[in-house]
Amino acid sequence: MPKPKITPEVVKRVAKIARLELTSKEIKKFQKDLSEILTAFKELDKLNINKVEPSFHPMPVRDIFREDVPEVCLSQDKALSNTKHKEKGYFKGPRVV
Amino acid sequence: MAKYTMSVKEFLEESKKGNINFLDFASALLEEVERINKRFQLLREICDIRDRLYLRPPLNGLPISVKDCICVKGVQSCAGSKILEGYIPPFDATCVHRVKDQGATILGKTNQDEFGFGTFSTNSGYGIPKNPLDPLRSAGGSSGGAAGLVAALDFPHVALGESTGGSISAPAAFCGVVGITPTYGLVSRYGQIDYANSLDKIGVIGKTVNDCALILSIIAGKDEKDQTSIGEKKDYNKSIVTGSRSDQARATDLKGVKIAIPKEYFQNLDKEIEKEVWNAIKKMECNGATYEKISLKNTKYGVAAYYIIATAEASTNLAKYCGMRYGLHGKLEGNFNEYFSSVRTIGLTEEAKRRIILGTFTRMAGYRDAYYLKEMKVRTLIIQEHKKVFKNFDIIASPSMPIQPPKFKDIEKLKPVEHYQMDFLTIPPNLAGLPHLSIPVANKTPIGLHLTADHLEEDKLFKIGSVFEKIR
Numbered sequence: 001m002p003k004p005k006i007t008p009e010v011v012k013r014v015a016k017i018a019r020l021e022l023t024s025k026e027i028k029k030f031q032k033d034l035s036e037i038l039t040a041f042k043e044l045d046k047l048n049i050n051k052v053e054p055s056f057h058p059m060p061v062r063d064i065f066r067e068d069v070p071e072v073c074l075s076q077d078k079a080l081s082n083t084k085h086k087e088k089g090y091f092k093g094p095r096v097v
Numbered sequence: 098m099a100k101y102t103m104s105v106k107e108f109l110e111e112s113k114k115g116n117i118n119f120l121d122f123a124s125a126l127l128e129e130v131e132r133i134n135k136r137f138q139l140l141r142e143i144c145d146i147r148d149r150l151y152l153r154p155p156l157n158g159l160p161i162s163v164k165d166c167i168c169v170k171g172v173q174s175c176a177g178s179k180i181l182e183g184y185i186p187p188f189d190a191t192c193v194h195r196v197k198d199q200g201a202t203i204l205g206k207t208n209q210d211e212f213g214f215g216t217f218s219t220n221s222g223y224g225i226p227k228n229p230l231d232p233l234r235s236a237g238g239s240s241g242g243a244a245g246l247v248a249a250l251d252f253p254h255v256a257l258g259e260s261t262g263g264s265i266s267a268p269a270a271f272c273g274v275v276g277i278t279p280t281y282g283l284v285s286r287y288g289q290i291d292y293a294n295s296l297d298k299i300g301v302i303g304k305t306v307n308d309c310a311l312i313l314s315i316i317a318g319k320d321e322k323d324q325t326s327i328g329e330k331k332d333y334n335k336s337i338v339t340g341s342r343s344d345q346a347r348a349t350d351l352k353g354v355k356i357a358i359p360k361e362y363f364q365n366l367d368k369e370i371e372k373e374v375w376n377a378i379k380k381m382e383c384n385g386a387t388y389e390k391i392s393l394k395n396t397k398y399g400v401a402a403y404y405i406i407a408t409a410e411a412s413t414n415l416a417k418y419c420g421m422r423y424g425l426h427g428k429l430e431g432n433f434n435e436y437f438s439s440v441r442t443i444g445l446t447e448e449a450k451r452r453i454i455l456g457t458f459t460r461m462a463g464y465r466d467a468y469y470l471k472e473m474k475v476r477t478l479i480i481q482e483h484k485k486v487f488k489n490f491d492i493i494a495s496p497s498m499p500i501q502p503p504k505f506k507d508i509e510k511l512k513p514v515e516h517y518q519m520d521f522l523t524i525p526p527n528l529a530g531l532p533h534l535s536i537p538v539a540n541k542t543p544i545g546l547h548l549t550a551d552h553l554e555e556d557k558l559f560k561i562g563s564v565f566e567k568i569r
Contacts, residue, residue: 011454018412018457019419019434020450021442030454033513037455040514041401044471047478054473055480057295058281058530059552061325078187082423093421094429094436 006035101125101252105159105308108253112157119158123147123202126160126252130204133249137232138224139242141165142173143205156200161312162256164243165206165223166213167299168288169193176290177209177239179222180444181424190288191323192257192299192316199315204254207242211446212411213261213292215239216519217508218268220448225505230273230543234502237268243302244268244276248541255312256302261292262403263523265300266535270497270545273537275562276302277309280552281530282327284313285320293410294325296403296527306536306562307337313555329553336559338567350564352385355490359393362495362522373538374496377546380568381494381561388494391486395478399524402475404517405459406528409469412456418444451513480529487551492561495522497535497545522547534558539569 011031015022022030076089085092101122103111111117123146134140140162152158163169166176168186170193175181189197197203210220218226218241226241228234229249236245240258245268247256258265260278269276277300284299291297299316301309310333318330338350356378363371378388420427420440427440445453459468486493499522508516526533526549535545546565550557 006458010458014454014458014461017461018453019416019438019441020445020453021438022450026447026450030451033451034455034458036512036514037404037517040518041405044398044401044475047398047471047475049471049474049478052474052477054470055477056473057325058476058480058528059325059327061282064321064324064326066321074187081187082184083421084426085421085429091422092429094431094433096433 006031006038103253104305105253105255105303105311108159109155109157112152113154117157119149119152120147123149129252130250133246137227137229137236137245137249139208139226139236139245139249140205141175141177141208141223141242144172144203146202146204149202153200156196158200158202160204160252160254161196161201162204162207162243162246162254163193164240164256164258165209166259166290166292167193167257168290169203169206172203172206174206174290175222176212177221177223178211178444178446178449179425180418180441181290182222183425184423186288188288191285191320193288195316196257196312207240207246207256209242210239211449212290212415213239213259213264214411214448214452216263216267216516217503218242219505219508220446222446228271228502228543230541231502233504235271235505235508237271237498237502239264240302241268244272244274247274247302247304248272255308257299257312257316258302259289259297259299260527261296261298261407262527263520265302266497266523266533266545266547267520269302269535270537271502271543273541273543274302274304275306275309275537276300276535277313277555277558278527278533279313279317279555280327280532282325283317283329283532283553283555285323285326287320287322291414293407294414295410296407298527298530306534306559306566310334310337310559331556333555333559336556337563338560349385351381351561354381354386354492354561356381356386356388357391357486357490357493358388359391359396359493359495361393361396366496366499367501370496370499370501370544373544374494374546377538377565377569378494381565384564384568389490393482393486393525395475395482396525398475399479399528400517400521402472402479403520403524403528404455405468405472406476408452408456409460410456412453412460415445415449415453420444476528479525483525483529483531484551491550491557493549495547497547498522502543532558534562536562536565
């Protein structure tokens, strides 16, 4: 499939999805870097690998099951021990809307 | 201090006999580590180990440093990133739990490229580790602090490192020490702050092959907390070929070992590296090994495949850092998106942002098949190609890095894509999840011989590596 050109708009859109605020200088820099990186990776386009199976892991991964018995888990205090934003035993987050 | 200048082996023997006063040892060690750290910035945090009262065999308090991306209970663990500043894990990673269980003492957290994003450890949020062999040069990355500390510290010590695309071999080579990156899944990743799940592997950096075998034997093995953990485990200490043998016996130590030399790995190299690695191969030949030149033609796609896969996975892994539950916090202002974006923008370095943007882009609707899925297929080709080689050969030999440790002022001039190309020798075994060992061609020399074996054949690497250590 045709690959898109990396424009400042593409970088802005991706940054928004990735929850990053970029300055106009950064947008320009990343546009150049990404274009160079993807151009350098164009060699891959020569490969015809439609019939090859993808390897999502280097080794076969099998599901692991354990007995369905309760185990000791992290206490509420410990789970909350790293946050500055907590209230009445809950994490406190920013407003939703 | 000089009384504690001893190998890990000597420390274990002496402590077993009760000849080590641990408080005295720990005080001298801390003093030395602080001195070294002022000079080379190898640790982000040093643990006060003097209060250890009870020493347990077999390691009897052996100091082990832990790469910053591996969680240690009660010790700040940041993966080199400001976005995790202040994070104190309430639990130990499985590998840390296992070494503690065997009596190790955790010495501190070693500096690294943020989340492993780099080849030179210049992308850390906590200063740049320097190479103890020459402080104007890089210690390699991303486990630069770990390899640097192994090189700089004359006390008995072993480092836990982590590799995604070469982060154990690169710094081990640059600092003139030994690094083992095991088969994917051999060591549990539970408690490791992820970079890329299908690539991350915890391994060991030490002064000798023996030190690496000792600690890998402890941390390897199944862990039900990690879905990708595999059950295989061997006593790698048994693979070590021990010393004081006659020249005649040594001359046949590698009899029957067949080495493959991929021509693609001997292109675009520093001339001295090329010469030294060939010398190393000839020395192994003199000890009974045979070698043959081969081709691994698909490895030329390795760098591209790796950076697409690794950044795609990293961009999802790093989505959880948003300033709410741990690490860097901001003032709770704005809505969800505004708050998360503001914390992430402050807490992540430029290289992390670049990789997140590249990874997010290649996973976007419409492009996933063209990029991410395609690279997973390239990985299949690279695995198959290696498996074919291992039908006829025991190991693959090459240099660990194409260049010697660069000066910091030269690293600054590299474009990101040139920076990524430096990994072309370490990426193929990492993509294929194959175990590999970097071992200096000579004592305290920043040139590594890279040996790669088939999946789960770490024992072969330790055997051949321990022989090479004696004949180099």
